[in-house]
Amino acid sequence: MKAVLALAKCFALSSVREWDALFWFWLFPALLLALLGAAFGGVERGEMELRVILAAAEKSSLAQALLQSFREMAKGAGPSLRVEILTGVDLTRVRKEVEGGEAQAALFIPFDFSAELLAGGKASVQILYRRGEAGSSAAASFLQEFVEEFGLALLQGEGFLSRKIPVEMREVGGEARPLRYVDFLLPGVLLMALFVYGLFSVPSAIVRAKEVGLLKRYFASPLSKGGYLLGFSLSALLVNAFQVFLVVVLGRLAFGVRLPFLRPESLGFLFLGFAISLGLGFLVSAFSRTYQGAMAWASLLNLPLQFLGGLYFPLTAMPKVLRPFMAANPLTHLAEGLRASLGLSTPVYPLWLSLLVLFLWLCGTFAFSACALGRKDEGFFRPLFCSV
Amino acid sequence: MKGFFALFFAQFRILLRNRLDLFLTLGFPLVFVLLFGFIFAAPEGPVRLGAVFISSREPLLQVLSEFPEISLKEFANVQDLESALARRQLDFGLVWDGESLLFLFERSRVQDNPTFHGYARRIARALELRLAGVDAPIQAEKVHVGKLPAATWFHYIVPGLMAMAILQAGVLAAAGRLAAMRELRILRRLLATPVSGWAMLLGVGLVRMLSGFLSASFTFLFASFLFRVEFLVKPGWLLFYALVSALGAMGLGAGLSILVRKPGNAAAAGMILVQAMLFLSGINIPLEFLPVGLQLLAKALPAYYMAQGIRAALGVVEGVPANFWAGLGFGAFGILSLLLFGRLLLRPD
Numbered sequence: 001m002k003a004v005l006a007l008a009k010c011f012a013l014s015s016v017r018e019w020d021a022l023f024w025f026w027l028f029p030a031l032l033l034a035l036l037g038a039a040f041g042g043v044e045r046g047e048m049e050l051r052v053i054l055a056a057a058e059k060s061s062l063a064q065a066l067l068q069s070f071r072e073m074a075k076g077a078g079p080s081l082r083v084e085i086l087t088g089v090d091l092t093r094v095r096k097e098v099e100g101g102e103a104q105a106a107l108f109i110p111f112d113f114s115a116e117l118l119a120g121g122k123a124s125v126q127i128l129y130r131r132g133e134a135g136s137s138a139a140a141s142f143l144q145e146f147v148e149e150f151g152l153a154l155l156q157g158e159g160f161l162s163r164k165i166p167v168e169m170r171e172v173g174g175e176a177r178p179l180r181y182v183d184f185l186l187p188g189v190l191l192m193a194l195f196v197y198g199l200f201s202v203p204s205a206i207v208r209a210k211e212v213g214l215l216k217r218y219f220a221s222p223l224s225k226g227g228y229l230l231g232f233s234l235s236a237l238l239v240n241a242f243q244v245f246l247v248v249v250l251g252r253l254a255f256g257v258r259l260p261f262l263r264p265e266s267l268g269f270l271f272l273g274f275a276i277s278l279g280l281g282f283l284v285s286a287f288s289r290t291y292q293g294a295m296a297w298a299s300l301l302n303l304p305l306q307f308l309g310g311l312y313f314p315l316t317a318m319p320k321v322l323r324p325f326m327a328a329n330p331l332t333h334l335a336e337g338l339r340a341s342l343g344l345s346t347p348v349y350p351l352w353l354s355l356l357v358l359f360l361w362l363c364g365t366f367a368f369s370a371c372a373l374g375r376k377d378e379g380f381f382r383p384l385f386c387s388v
Numbered sequence: 389m390k391g392f393f394a395l396f397f398a399q400f401r402i403l404l405r406n407r408l409d410l411f412l413t414l415g416f417p418l419v420f421v422l423l424f425g426f427i428f429a430a431p432e433g434p435v436r437l438g439a440v441f442i443s444s445r446e447p448l449l450q451v452l453s454e455f456p457e458i459s460l461k462e463f464a465n466v467q468d469l470e471s472a473l474a475r476r477q478l479d480f481g482l483v484w485d486g487e488s489l490l491f492l493f494e495r496s497r498v499q500d501n502p503t504f505h506g507y508a509r510r511i512a513r514a515l516e517l518r519l520a521g522v523d524a525p526i527q528a529e530k531v532h533v534g535k536l537p538a539a540t541w542f543h544y545i546v547p548g549l550m551a552m553a554i555l556q557a558g559v560l561a562a563a564g565r566l567a568a569m570r571e572l573r574i575l576r577r578l579l580a581t582p583v584s585g586w587a588m589l590l591g592v593g594l595v596r597m598l599s600g601f602l603s604a605s606f607t608f609l610f611a612s613f614l615f616r617v618e619f620l621v622k623p624g625w626l627l628f629y630a631l632v633s634a635l636g637a638m639g640l641g642a643g644l645s646i647l648v649r650k651p652g653n654a655a656a657a658g659m660i661l662v663q664a665m666l667f668l669s670g671i672n673i674p675l676e677f678l679p680v681g682l683q684l685l686a687k688a689l690p691a692y693y694m695a696q697g698i699r700a701a702l703g704v705v706e707g708v709p710a711n712f713w714a715g716l717g718f719g720a721f722g723i724l725s726l727l728l729f730g731r732l733l734l735r736p737d
Contacts, residue, residue, distance in 0.1 A: 023660050035667055039677045040499065050676060099533045100706045117525060124527040131532040132539035135676030140530055141506055147528040148513050154525055161520045166488040167512045169505065171495040173474035181498045296411035307423050314497050316476045322426050345496035346474035
């Protein structure tokens with residue numbers, strides 16, 4: 001047991017002594033939370049700064065009223081809008097401004113706008129934007145809503161609208177409490193930290209030790225293979241517990257996130273996340289002969305599993321072709337389960353199905369790795385502890 | 389010259405034999421393009437609205453017919469609607485009792501809900517007009533004025549990924565490869581041969597530069613062929629931005645390996661720098677989404693201008709002089725750094 005603890009201490013210390021380990025396993029989760037939280041949290045609070053142009057070809061009082069009322073409305077708008085009003089300009093100039101990226105979007109009121117409106121016909125305006133660009137699309141949607149609102153107000157003023165329909169908006173799913181993006185993000189970042197540590201740190205240590213013949217020396221000592229694995233797992237548990245603690249503290253202090261992580265089911269999902277990541281790390285180690293090979297396998301698994309696991313964004317809008325991958329992805333079930341246990345959402349998959357998928361991954365990764373342990377050939381399932 | 393070619397081909401063979409490098413050159417672009425392509429380039433599905441009609445459904449059905457992007461599913465009661473919505477089988481819900489409208493949203497869809505709120509407000513306004521028997525007096529027509537006729541967020545991501553591939557290869561050429569050669573004591577042996585220091589630097593640097601260009605080209609080709617994404621390529625500008633990005637990044641890498649003496653740490657520091665630039669340069673996250681302070685920081689980073697330059701070279705955005713000058717400055721910085729630090733990079737220990 002003494003040797004196991006010494007080994008655990010050695011692995012844990014090495015993860016704070018190496019620059020890349022220090023960055024990827026300790027700093028990166030905190031940075032990711034801070035950056036995504038600041039970026040999308042700002043969008044959520046309407047702190048996105050957009051420049052829009054309100055341009056009118058004509059100088060009629062109606063057009064001026066439209067422009068001025070928009071300026072007033074923009075003050076209380078969701079995104080922070082910097083409004084520039086231009087009158088007596090043509091479409092080409094406005095188009096050039098949006099095309100060149102100087103403005104995110106523009107509302108253009110044509111020459112015959114007020115004449116059409118006063119004649120009782122339908123007046124039309126143009127909203128110029130760059131499709132595909134997030135800021136531009138947001139600004140264009142805002143302008144469109146504003147035009148509709150202005151039209152409605154115009155009809156109300158003239159007494160054309162019989163009644164105002166009461167509208168109520170309510171949220172469902174999870175536990176009834178306000179939810180911000182950073183609340184949604186934090187469990188995802190925790191799982192990412194566990195996942196990246198397991199996937200990269202485990203193969204990095206084992207395969208490197210295999211490459212330089214260190215494992216051979218370990219096993220020349222009284223340390224058993226089981227003891228080596230136990231020491232490794234203990235160090236991973238220790239490092240992961242610190243990672244979780246750090247990210248939770250950062251979330252609480254920097255963003256005011258207060259989530260009930262001490263609920264047994266939340267701790268259970270976090271532990272499952274740790275165990276599956278460790279299993280994946282052992283599996284990659286078993287597959288790889290060289291350090292470079294191991295890192296290539298880990299990178300190949302890392303990106304799709306993370307992106308298609310709903311760690312950072314809800315995956316509801318994903319195309320159908322990706323849904324089977326998402327359903328088989330352990331991170332999807334871990335993220336769904338953890339968020340549900342924290343009362344953030346109602347899981348898409350039934351609990352039994354999520355647990356079954358996670359159980360299969362857990363057993364599968366450890367069984368394959370254990371299988372590889374017993375084989376001595378240099379085939380595809382290379383022994384995990386095949387010393388060089 | 390003979391020494392340079394020998395070193396160049398040897399480095400090229402090493403690149404092809406190193407699985408990690410090969411994966412970073414070929415596999416990464418494919419994985420990124422597949423992921424982002426499926427997410428951002430695939431045609432958008434309909435917005436799924438669930439509705440419970442307690443009163444006459446006709447006025448609302450007429451209103452919803454004005455929204456072709458919305459697909460409607462009716463539910464018998466509010467409980468069923470809430471349950472389907474909570475399990476994200478729907479995007480948002482609506483209950484109409486003839487007097488008032490109740491809109492339901494799923495709590496955890498924090499990023500999508502503002503869009504669905506917008507739909508809800510538009511439906512409510514359209515219903516008011518329908519019930520009053522009048523039409524909207526002002527029609528707003530949305531006109532796309534971007535350079536490409538069909539633009540999605542994927543069009544913006546592809547040039548960004550190309551820029552990052554080149555920058556990463558450049559930074560890691562000096563900070564990674566040369567440092568590794570020093571660590572493995574290969575550099576010491578090479579310096580004992582008649583091959584000149586510059587031949588060595590160029591031999592290693594050009595192969596890494598080539599791997600960056602290959603990675604960027606694969607990103608472009610995969611995106612074009614797999615997702616039929618079209619760009620208006622300006623080859624001259626593309627070459628210019630690719631070259632200055634690679635040179636500047638190699639200069640950054642050279643500076644890093646001078647600052648960080650331990651070889652393994654220099655590579656790690658290079659990777660950290662690349663990741664920081666990736667997040668802060670508007671490549672993955674639109675710049676408008678970042679807080680003002682971070683936007684300013686992004687605009688101080690070369691990666692932002694290189695990504696914008698390549699976007700302009702692919703016809704996604706309008707080219708602006710700032711990109712050109714930043715590119716020129718970055719390239720000049722790279723050459724200057726290599727000239728200044730070249731000798732230090734080739735120190736044997």
